[in-house]
Structures are given as C-alpha cells and as structure tokens.
Amino acid sequence: xxxxxxxxxxxxxxxxxxxxxxxxxxxxxxxxxxxxxxxxxxxxxxxxxxxxxxxxxxxxxxxxxxxxxxxxxxxxxxxxxxxxxxxxxxxxxxxxxxxxxxxxxxxxxxxxxxxxxxxxxxxxxxxxxxxxxxxxxxxxxxxxxxxxxxxxxxxxxxxxxxxxxxxxxxxxxxxxxxxxxxxxxxxxxxxxxxxxxxxxxxxxxxxxxxxxxxxxxxxxxxxxxxxxxxxxxxxxxxxxxxxxxxxxxxxxxxxxxxxxxxxxxxxxxxxxxxxxxxxxxxxxxxxxxxxxxxxxxxxxxxxxxxxxxxxxxxxxxxxxxxxxxxxxxxxxxxxxxxxxxxxxxxxxxxxxxxxxxxxxxxxxxxxxxxxxxxxxxxxxxxxxxxxxxxxxxxxxxxxxxxxxxxxxxxxxxxxxxxxxxxxxxxxxxxxxxxxxxxxxxxxxxxxxxxxxxxxxxxxxxxxxxxxxxxxxxxxxxxxxxxxxxxxxxxxxxxxxxxxxxxxxxxxxxxxxxxxxxxx
Amino acid sequence: xxxxxxxxxxxxxxxxxxxxxxxxxxxxxxxxxxxxxxxxxxxxxxxxxxxxxxxxxxxxxxxxxxxxxxxxxxxxxxxxxxxxxxxxxxxxx
Numbered sequence: 201x202x203x204x205x206x207x208x209x210x211x212x213x214x215x216x217x218x219x220x221x222x223x224x225x226x227x228x229x230x231x232x233x234x235x236x237x238x239x240x241x242x243x244x245x246x247x248x249x250x251x252x253x254x255x256x257x258x259x260x261x262x263x264x265x266x267x268x269x270x271x272x273x274x275x276x277x278x279x280x281x282x283x284x285x286x287x288x289x290x291x292x293x294x295x296x297x298x299x300x301x302x303x304x305x306x307x308x309x310x311x312x313x314x315x316x317x318x319x320x321x322x323x324x325x326x327x328x329x330x331x332x333x334x335x336x337x338x339x340x341x342x343x344x345x346x347x348x349x350x351x352x353x354x355x356x357x358x359x360x361x362x363x364x365x366x367x368x369x370x371x372x373x374x375x376x377x378x379x380x381x382x383x384x385x386x387x388x389x390x391x392x393x394x395x396x397x398x399x400x401x402x403x404x405x406x407x408x409x410x411x412x413x414x415x416x417x418x419x420x421x422x423x424x425x426x427x428x429x430x431x432x433x434x435x436x437x438x439x440x441x442x443x444x445x446x447x448x449x450x451x452x453x454x455x456x457x458x459x460x461x462x463x464x465x466x467x468x469x470x471x472x473x474x475x476x477x478x479x480x481x482x483x484x485x486x487x488x489x490x491x492x493x494x495x496x497x498x499x500x501x502x503x504x505x506x507x508x509x510x511x512x513x514x515x516x517x518x519x520x521x522x523x524x525x526x527x528x529x530x531x532x533x534x535x536x537x538x539x540x541x542x543x544x545x546x547x548x549x550x551x552x553x554x555x556x557x558x559x560x561x562x563x564x565x566x567x568x569x570x571x572x573x574x575x576x577x578x579x580x581x582x583x584x585x586x587x588x589x590x591x592x593x594x595x596x597x598x599x600x601x602x603x604x605x606x607x608x609x610x611x612x613x614x615x616x617x618x619x620x621x622x623x624x625x626x627x628x629x630x631x632x633x634x635x636x637x638x639x640x641x642x643x644x645x646x647x648x649x650x651x652x653x654x655x656x657x658x659x660x661x662x663x664x665x666x667x668x669x670x671x672x673x674x675x676x677x678x679x680x681x682x683x684x685x686x687x688x689x690x691x692x693x694x695x696x697x698x699x700x701x702x703x704x705x706x707x708x709x710x711x712x713x714x715x716x717x718x719x
Numbered sequence: 720x721x722x723x724x725x726x727x728x729x730x731x732x733x734x735x736x737x738x739x740x741x742x743x744x745x746x747x748x749x750x751x752x753x754x755x756x757x758x759x760x761x762x763x764x765x766x767x768x769x770x771x772x773x774x775x776x777x778x779x780x781x782x783x784x785x786x787x788x789x790x791x792x793x794x795x796x797x798x799x800x801x802x803x804x805x806x807x808x809x810x811x812x
Binding site for chain 1: 728730732733734735737738739741742763765766767769770773774800801802803804806807
C-alpha cells in the first residue's frame with residue numbers, strides 16, 4: 201500500500217468516526233434542550249419569576265449557539281490534526297453548565313424535586329473547576345510555553361481541580377457551599393466563597409500566562425482569550441445588584457464563539473494555506489536533489505553519499521554533487537533561511553545557478569558571487585542562503601572551498617579521527633550586494649573523509665529543548681572511524697533520532713559525506 | 720532621529736520569531752529608525768531570527784537610521800561569527 205493510499209484510508213476513517221460522534225452529540229444536545237423546554241412548559245413561564253425566565257432563555261439560546269459552534273469545531277478539528285481538542289472539551293463543559301443552570305432555576309422551590317435540585321446544582325458547581333482546567337489546557341496548547349514551567353503548573357492545576365471537585369462532592373454531606381431545604385428552595389451557605397478560590401487562582405495564572413507569552417499571538421487573539429476570563433467576571437460584578445440574575449455562563453459562551461472565530465479560524469486559514477504550500481515545496485525539494493547511489497559507478501577514486509530528511513515544515517535545504525570535467529568534482533550543501541514555496545524557489549535558483557557556474561569553470565567563490573549578484577539585483581528579498589561549495593581535483597586531492605555563513609565542515613585526516621574545521625566564514629548569499637566571498641584551499645589524502653551538513657543536524661533539539669551540538673556530532677562520528685560515507689550518515693542519523701526521540705523535527709536534516717581514495 | 724530599544728526573548732526560533740518580527744516592524748512603523756537590539760536574555764538564535772534581524776537592519780537603514788546589537792552573549796556571538804553575520808551587523812559590547 202502506498203503512502204497516499206494509507207493517507208486516504210486514514211482520512212476516511214476519521215470522517216466516518218466523526219460522523220458518528222456528530223450524530224450522538226447532536227442527539228444528546230437536542231435531548232438536553234428538549235428537557236429544559238418541556239420542563240419550562242410544564243411550569244408555565246408566567247408562574248415563574250421574571251429573572252428566572254430571563255436566565256433560562258439565555259441558557260437555552262447559549263446552548264443552541266454552543267451546539268452549532270461545537271459542530272463547526274468538529275469539522276475543523278479533523279482538518280487540523282485535532283488541535284481543537286481542549287476547546288471542544290471546554291465547550292462541552294460550558295454546555296453542561298448552561299443545562300444545569302437552566303434546570304436549577306426550573307426545579308427551584310418544588311419540594312418533590314428536591315433531590316433533582318441538589319443533583320443539578322452539584323453538577324453545576326463542578327462545571328466551574330473543570331472548565332477552568334480545560335481553559336488552561338486550551339491556552340497552553342496554543343501558547344506552548346516552556347516545558348518546565350508548563351509541567352509544574354499542569355500538576356498544580358490538576359491537583360487544584362481534584363480538590364475543588366472533592367469539595368463539591370463533600371457538599372452533599374456537609375452543605376458548606378449550598379443547601380436545598382425541605383421546601384426545595386436552594387440557598388447558599390456561609391462558606392460559598394471558598395468555592396471560588398480555585399477559579400480565582402486559575403484566572404490569575406491564565407492571565408499571567410497570556411501576558412507572559414503575548415509575543416506568540418496577535419493582539420486581537422490575546423484579547424479574545426483574556427475576554428474569556430474577564431467578561432464573565434465583569435458581568436457578574438455588574439449584575440450583583442439584580443438578585444437571581446445569572447448570566448456568567450451565557451457570557452462565557454458568547455466569548456467562546458468570539459475566541460473560536462478569532463483564534464481558531466484565523467489560525468485554521470493560515471494552517472490550510474501553509475499545508476498546501478508545504479506539500480508543494482516538499483515535492484520541489486525532493487525532485488531536484490540527486491538521490492541515486494552510487495552516484496558515479498565508474499569512479500573508484502572517491503565514494504560519496506548524501507541525504508536530506510525534510511521537516512514537517514519544509515525548509516530549503518539542498519545538497520548537490522556533479523562532475524565538472526573528468527578530473528574535477530563539484531560539491532555543494534546549502535540552507536535557505538525561509539520555509540515553504542518561496543524558500544523552494546530560492547533554492548531552485550541558487551542550486552541551478554551554482555551548478556551552471558561551477559560547470560562552466562567558475563571557482564566556488566566566483567560561483568557564490570554570481571548567485572549573490574543574481575539574487576540581490578532585483579532589490580530586497582527577505583531571505584538568504586548559507587552555502588558551502590567546493591571543487592575537488594580528483595587526481596591530486598587538492599580542493600578549493602568557499603563558505604558563505606554555513607556550518608563548519610567535519611574532517612578526518614589520516615584516520616586520526618574526525619574534527620571540526622573552524623575558520624572565518626563569509627556572510628550568507630543574498631545578504632548584501634557586490635560582496636566578495638573568501639576561498640580557501642585544502643588537500644585530501646587517501647582515506648580522508650569530509651562531512652558537511654546543515655543546522656538541522658547541529659541544532660536538532662531533544663524534548664528538553666537542548667541542542668544536539670557540534671561537539672556531540674564529532675563525538676558520534678568518531679564512534680565509526682572506519683565507516684564509509686553511507687554508514688557515516690547512517691550513524692549520525694541514528695544518533696539524531698535517538699537524541700530527539702519524542703520531539704518534533706523542526707528543520708530539514710541534510711548531510712553529505714565524501715571519502716577520498718585517490719588514484 | 721528616533722531611538723528605540725528592543726529586548727529579544729530567551730530563544731529566537733520558529734515559535735518566538737513571528738512575535739519579535741511584528742514588534743520590530745511596529746517600532747519602525749512608529750518612526751523609530753535607530754534601534755538598539757538588546758540580546759542579554761538570548762541564549763539561542765536560529766536562522767529565522769537572523770533573517771528578522773537582517774530585515775530589521777535593512778528597514779532601519781532605508782529609513783535613514785541604523786541598527787545596533789548590544790549585550791550579545793557568547794552563544795549568540797558564536798552564531799554571528801559562524802554565519803558571517805558578524806561582518807554585517809554592528810555589534811557592541
């Protein structure tokens with residue numbers, strides 16, 4: 201089964217299970233709304249206090265809105281790797297809170313409904329800590345702060361919720377938050393404010409987190425998040441004078457709709473466009489790199505291997521190797537600073553121009569100057585490319601290399617072990633007009649090996665956010681001093697996979713290794 | 720000439736770069752064309768961050784001003800050296 205078949209099948213499964221979920225959720229929602237309406241008709245609106253009727257109407261309207269936005273988020277969610285998971289949980293809890301709030305007003309003052317009254321109020325009380333909990337996970341998922349801080353706070357938030365929920369259950373026995381008397385009338389107890397401690401704590405740390413990570417989102421997106429916390433609070437304060445009016449949850453639902461539009465839909469649009477861009481870029485990138493090995497079956501003077509493992513968000517890494525004439529080999533490795541289609545096009549131009557120039561006899565620095573002139577002549581492009589390029593004389597092992605802001609090569613001389621070759625680099629290509637690129641000479645002896653790579657190798661990150669680093673790279677390579685080029689790249693690949701296990705690959709990983717055997 | 724100081728985040732990578740880029744653009748839009756980039760907090764800068772700094776420098780110069788990098792730590796300086804940007808940026812102690 202090919203990759204695309206698997207993907208098709210996957211999306212089909214997602215769709216089928218989603219349809220099932222939507223049907224079940226719709227039935228539950230219609231059922232809950234139905235119960236409120238039937239109960240409302242049963243009690244006759246004119247017999248109820250007017251504030252009750254207002255509350256219940258708000259609850260009902262908000263439930264309908266909540267249901268619609270839930271369906272929308274379900275459909276969106278499958279498109280974007282279910283990043284909306286916590287938003288949906290939050291939505292469900294707010295829906296439940298609205299339902300129990302509506303029911304609590306309807307059963308209040310009915311002696312025969314006393315048990316029901318206690319139950320719906322208990323569930324209503326429990327909704328507050330749970331919604332705070334999911335809101336926290338929703339914002340941290342979007343803001344993704346430092347893992348260390350997040351883990352600590354996650355634990356505190358979870359423990360707080362468990363305590364808060366246990367207190368709600370304890371209320372059934374001790375009535376410290378609220379009681380329902382024999383007449384079926386609900387009233388708050390003296391310790392009611394204790395119930396708000398957890399929400400208060402959550403308001404503070406959520407706001408703190410939003411402010412702390414403000415650089416990661418646009419202002420209007422942050423405002424929407426902050427509104428979710430502040431609007432219900434403000435409304436509660438404003439309506440404090442009107443006894444029995446409870447509109448905090450309907451307001452929360454309204455803000456959730458706003459949040460959905462502002463945070464998720466705008467992100468969704470960006471993500472959809474980006475996903476299409478990336479797929480196109482990946483195809484371009486893969487298509488233009490030489491990937492048949494052995495690359496030069498007739499040549500025994502050297503052996504060469506290269507690989508490029510694209511990240512999820514395709515960058516513009518590339519490598520290249522080609523014969524300039526019978527005695528000269530051209531080698532290139534490069535990294536374009538951008539991502540997506542623009543980076544791919546930049547890469548295409550750089551790659552072809554370098555090859556054409558070098559095959560026409562230009563030295564590495566001349567070739568870099570030519571690419572630089574070409575890329576800067578049309579004025580400012582907000583991109584640059586780091587390039588290491590070399591020409592090797594196959595019969596003598598003498599070479600010339602130029603390094604435009606690229607990573608240090610790793611070299612093994614006389615089987616003495618690998619080491620990093622550190623020298624001053626020229627700035628990257630396309631940074632400045634009319635710039636000279638320094639060149640330097642080297643000589644390869646029989647058995648020497650040359651390894652070049654991009655920052656996807658040296659800056660690969662583990663789950664703790666630490667870099668793989670140049671030292672570790674050299675260390676790992678020295679575990680396989682007798683390994684040929686393909687094996688060397690295999691050793692580094694494995695070490696990288698081991699090091700970054702559990703973390704997402706954020707950049708392309710590109711390597712090229714040459715072993716000189718001489719004539 | 721209007722001066723402005725910007726303090727860069729601890730890590731400048733794909734996740735923090737959009738925010739930084741936007742802030743810097745805003746400062747230039749406000750007419751600040753002589754920017755000081757204070758990198759005291761920064762321990763890591765990836766190529767997207769370099770790109771933003773380069774674009775900022777270009778914009779400052781286009782507006783008749785300049786951009787200066789201050790308080791860059793050892794790690795950041797090393798990156799500037801390796802990438803050749805040390806020759807492009809004005810870096811002060």
